[in-house]
Amino acid sequence: MRPISRRDALIAGGLGTAATVAGAAGLWWSLTSAREPAGVGGVVGGAAPVQGAELRGPAELRSTDGRLELTLGAAPGRVELGGRQARALCYNGTVPGPTLRLRPGDELNVRLENGLNEPTNLHVHGLHVSPQTDGDNVFRAVLPGQGFDYRYRLPPDHPPGVYWYHPHHHGMVADQIFAGLFGAIIVEDPDAIPVSTERVLLVSDTTLDSAGNIAAVSPMERMAGREGELLLLNGQSNPVLTAQPGARERWRIINTCVARYLRLRLDGQQLQLLGMDSGRSPEPETVDELLLAPGNRADLLVTATAGEAVLQALPYDRGAMPGMMMMGQGPFPVSGAGALATFRVSGASATPPGAVTSRTAQEDLRTAAVAARRQVVLSMGAGQGMRGGGMAGMMRFTINGREYSDARTDTTVAAGTVEEWTLVNTSPMDHPFHLHVWPMQLINDNGRAAGPVVMRDVVNVRANGRATVRIAFRDFSGRSVYHCHILDHEDLGMMSVIEVR
Numbered sequence: 001m002r003p004i005s006r007r008d009a010l011i012a013g014g015l016g017t018a019a020t021v022a023g024a025a026g027l028w029w030s031l032t033s034a035r036e037p038a039g040v041g042g043v044v045g046g047a048a049p050v051q052g053a054e055l056r057g058p059a060e061l062r063s064t065d066g067r068l069e070l071t072l073g074a075a076p077g078r079v080e081l082g083g084r085q086a087r088a089l090c091y092n093g094t095v096p097g098p099t100l101r102l103r104p105g106d107e108l109n110v111r112l113e114n115g116l117n118e119p120t121n122l123h124v125h126g127l128h129v130s131p132q133t134d135g136d137n138v139f140r141a142v143l144p145g146q147g148f149d150y151r152y153r154l155p156p157d158h159p160p161g162v163y164w165y166h167p168h169h170h171g172m173v174a175d176q177i178f179a180g181l182f183g184a185i186i187v188e189d190p191d192a193i194p195v196s197t198e199r200v201l202l203v204s205d206t207t208l209d210s211a212g213n214i215a216a217v218s219p220m221e222r223m224a225g226r227e228g229e230l231l232l233l234n235g236q237s238n239p240v241l242t243a244q245p246g247a248r249e250r251w252r253i254i255n256t257c258v259a260r261y262l263r264l265r266l267d268g269q270q271l272q273l274l275g276m277d278s279g280r281s282p283e284p285e286t287v288d289e290l291l292l293a294p295g296n297r298a299d300l301l302v303t304a305t306a307g308e309a310v311l312q313a314l315p316y317d318r319g320a321m322p323g324m325m326m327m328g329q330g331p332f333p334v335s336g337a338g339a340l341a342t343f344r345v346s347g348a349s350a351t352p353p354g355a356v357t358s359r360t361a362q363e364d365l366r367t368a369a370v371a372a373r374r375q376v377v378l379s380m381g382a383g384q385g386m387r388g389g390g391m392a393g394m395m396r397f398t399i400n401g402r403e404y405s406d407a408r409t410d411t412t413v414a415a416g417t418v419e420e421w422t423l424v425n426t427s428p429m430d431h432p433f434h435l436h437v438w439p440m441q442l443i444n445d446n447g448r449a450a451g452p453v454v455m456r457d458v459v460n461v462r463a464n465g466r467a468t469v470r471i472a473f474r475d476f477s478g479r480s481v482y483h484c485h486i487l488d489h490e491d492l493g494m495m496s497v498i499e500v501r
Ligand SMILES: [Cu+2]
Pocket: 430, 431, 432, 484, 485, 486, 489, 490, 494
């Protein structure tokens, strides 16, 4: 058993308090120990990590002649996280795993070898590929000591953009990602965008105990959605990125955090958004702030202005637990703030980059014929155990009133049709809704109609709010899933099975 840290002691204290009052007035608790005011430099409580090192990037593997083949070994390993020696879970010995660079039409063959002591599998998040058999099939478990050959074929018109891979074995997803199992997938543009530097920036958070092991999380943290004490960029705390004034850089930002929302700013610099998830706008859009829910990605152009700027994550209020009176400080849960990186711009001016050409507009499903309309209700409610005052029963996390079962098909869709789904959140906490395989066009976000075409594979549904999306099920049939991308919620049951046939 690992030594009890101050943080664990505080959580235990909170549990004690909860147990005391649970019988009389429902469950009260305090999670202030896990919600300490954000420190600077990517640490939210705990010991200060090493900062100021140059940014490192994951290894890159690039397809050639329309194909990329690789072996991905998932196994425990010793790595540096935030400057500390950590015992994490790694793909091919690193955190993050290698970046896979593909082109539309490519074939991606991944031999996954499970060196963990528990089951795992592989999900290619956001890729528009078949969910069947040896494709993006999350129902398949790869047992310890075993391997599996995944084969993915990207359609020739696959949207370019930023995607990622991670385990998706139900019940263990949050723990395995929190421990380090994630990596980037880039689908290249048909026409290159002129930039001086391209950076792949994987944001993650985790918590290490005093021995450098990934810390265990409490039932309360799972229900709220865990946020780690270390806020990391490519496994580093507040690394330095250097550039010349006038340089145009392309930043591919991925929110791999289990539950943390990233409200990003880089004040003093010029930011243009090329797209989010698989969505592309015809012209780059000037932005000063970006919200990435867990699972979301941003494809960003940064034009460097002399000086030093901090890429910061600002606090984001993602709601509260239902039926709970929070004691202690502040609203809960709030995605904690922190510095992700320092952007240092100095020296001679860079050669002005070439123009960014317009991209073709994506299809607008608002004019499509809708074959079916559905409502998808995301709820949290008291579970059995809660009524007895115990913690073990936990809260129930449901979609349309049901917890996940892989034996049941919740939604059957006719192949070749377009559907409209209204995502309804009856809980006082935000839930980022993720549909595998088929991207969603955001039509209405909490009463606000979308302007241009907005394509997402993770749509944030605000606390007690709703969002409407349209989905083209024109290609790829088979069974897959949709779920909350607060992966603790997914592991607790907020996931359903869809079959397109
Ligand atoms: Cu959720």
